[in-house]
Amino acid sequence: MTSQLSDAVGAQAAGAIPQLRSITIQRPAMSEHGLLDYLTRDDSLVWSRHGQGTIGFGQVARFDASGPERFALAHAWWDALAEAADVQDPLKAPGTGLIAYGAFAFSFSSTYSSRLIVPRIVVGRNENASWITYTVAEPDVVLSADAAEAELASLLDGYSPERELGVGTDKLVDGQISETDYKDAVRKGISIIDSGAVTKLVLARDAVAELGTPIAVAQVLRQLALRYNDCWTYSVDGLIGATPEMLVRVRGDVAEARVLAGTLDRETAPRGDSRYAHRMLLEDEKQRHEHQLAIDSLTDQLGPLASGMEAPEEPFVLELPNVWHLASDVKASLAARADGSVPSVLDLVEVFHPTAAVCGTPTKEAGRILRELEGMDRGPYAGPVGWIDTRGNGEFGIALRGGVIESPTSVRLYAGCGIVAASEPAAELAESWAKMRPMREALGI
Numbered sequence: 001m002t003s004q005l006s007d008a009v010g011a012q013a014a015g016a017i018p019q020l021r022s023i024t025i026q027r028p029a030m031s032e033h034g035l036l037d038y039l040t041r042d043d044s045l046v047w048s049r050h051g052q053g054t055i056g057f058g059q060v061a062r063f064d065a066s067g068p069e070r071f072a073l074a075h076a077w078w079d080a081l082a083e084a085a086d087v088q089d090p091l092k093a094p095g096t097g098l099i100a101y102g103a104f105a106f107s108f109s110s111t112y113s114s115r116l117i118v119p120r121i122v123v124g125r126n127e128n129a130s131w132i133t134y135t136v137a138e139p140d141v142v143l144s145a146d147a148a149e150a151e152l153a154s155l156l157d158g159y160s161p162e163r164e165l166g167v168g169t170d171k172l173v174d175g176q177i178s179e180t181d182y183k184d185a186v187r188k189g190i191s192i193i194d195s196g197a198v199t200k201l202v203l204a205r206d207a208v209a210e211l212g213t214p215i216a217v218a219q220v221l222r223q224l225a226l227r228y229n230d231c232w233t234y235s236v237d238g239l240i241g242a243t244p245e246m247l248v249r250v251r252g253d254v255a256e257a258r259v260l261a262g263t264l265d266r267e268t269a270p271r272g273d274s275r276y277a278h279r280m281l282l283e284d285e286k287q288r289h290e291h292q293l294a295i296d297s298l299t300d301q302l303g304p305l306a307s308g309m310e311a312p313e314e315p316f317v318l319e320l321p322n323v324w325h326l327a328s329d330v331k332a333s334l335a336a337r338a339d340g341s342v343p344s345v346l347d348l349v350e351v352f353h354p355t356a357a358v359c360g361t362p363t364k365e366a367g368r369i370l371r372e373l374e375g376m377d378r379g380p381y382a383g384p385v386g387w388i389d390t391r392g393n394g395e396f397g398i399a400l401r402g403g404v405i406e407s408p409t410s411v412r413l414y415a416g417c418g419i420v421a422a423s424e425p426a427a428e429l430a431e432s433w434a435k436m437r438p439m440r441e442a443l444g445i
């Protein structure tokens with residue numbers, strides 16, 4: 001740890017690292033959609049896919065950081081918190097025991113504060129078991145299954161109301177980048193690519209959903225989780241969405257990522273052409289090139305940390321309700337470090353972010369150019385979002401296909417597209433709308 005880091009963490013530790021006590025208790029098996037029955041409160045923390053994942057309630061500890069050291073600071077805080085905690089976890093599976101949910105800013109220069117949040121109650125389900133984790137900071141609370149269930153029951157009494165969709169004065173308005181500005185930025189991006197400064201640039205835009213009545217977050221998340229079942233539905237302190245892209249998932253010494261690049265709108269697809277997606281994505285040179293750049297950037301970074309790696313030769317077509325993507329699942333065995341440990345999910349998040357899929361190639365130069373061309377603070381959009389446990393397991397997706405709740409009646413949606421030399425501004429604009437469709441549908445706007 002650098003001295004600047006240890007000072008910062010030391011300052012935190014002196015006053016702010018609570019001594020947590022935590023107990024995990026196995027519960028009766030839940031049905032496939034059973035986890036969603038717990039997604040009833042707007043202030044829940046959520047990570048869910050295919051009916052597995054966790055829902056968190058309340059907050060017993062929290063860490064905020066910004067700047068280039070945000071990952072390292074959060075990591076050091078988490079290690080210190082885990083070290084000080086008394087954790088009873090008979091299940092010892094990824095996601096059981098003490099966990100924190102996290103959302104990180106895309107850029108080191110963002111004003112968005114990156115955060116880790118430790119919930120008081122977590123309800124979880126994986127392929128083998130269901131559980132509840134109860135975590136407290138107060139020394140006098142009795143940690144028992146009965147106390148955990150009683151607290152959960154009282155939290156679930158606070159059911160958040162649903163919202164009637166498609167009525168009233170809901171509207172979608174321009175964000176910081178209008179449609180015209182976006183096409184201009186894409187045009188400029190293409191000429192920068194033509195000049196040879198970068199080979200790929202990911203340019204994003206925003207739009208704001210202004211609602212006539214307050215957003216019903218739990219309702220939006222339930223809809224995303226059911227409809228976008230192959231995506232990871234997330235909610236961390238106002239950042240919500242369902243992402244198809246896994247930055248990195250760690251279980252023991254195995255790391256996995258799902259890389260996406262190459263997109264095709266399903267709404268404008270010709271009917272009856274069963275090979276359309278195959279032809280337009282797998283057999284298209286521009287899409288394959290864009291995809292390969294994203295794979296190469298991941299495997300280059302993962303290589304030195306791995307003792308073995310499986311990266312498929314050919315991508316597959318991922319079918320989502322709104323779009324098709326070219327996708328590749330990469331898996332690696334993590335190499336042990338000098339002390340015998342393997343990197344934690346936060347170590348890998350720091351190494352991989354930002355990927356070529358959401359920034360460009362080469363990453364550093366692309367990042368500088370996109371900040372200039374977009375001229376907006378991406379906040380947590382396209383940043384890592386997910387969770388970590390005390391053994392270093394965790395999952396961090398890339399915060400795509402989502403938005404930031406800015407007030408009870410306004411949600412800022414973001415979407416971006418990979419630009420290469422052969423891109424067309426109007427097609428990229430249309431693609432950005434296709435990527436906002438899941439949130440628009442869930443919001444009824």
Ligand SMILES: C=C(O[C@@H]1C=C(C(=O)O)C=C[C@H]1O)C(=O)O
Nearest residue numbers: 261262263357400415416417418
């Ligand atoms: C940047 C986004 O998506 C990324 C860009 C893609 C592309 O350009 O084809 C595909 C998936 C994501 O990696 C977004 O959804 O906002």
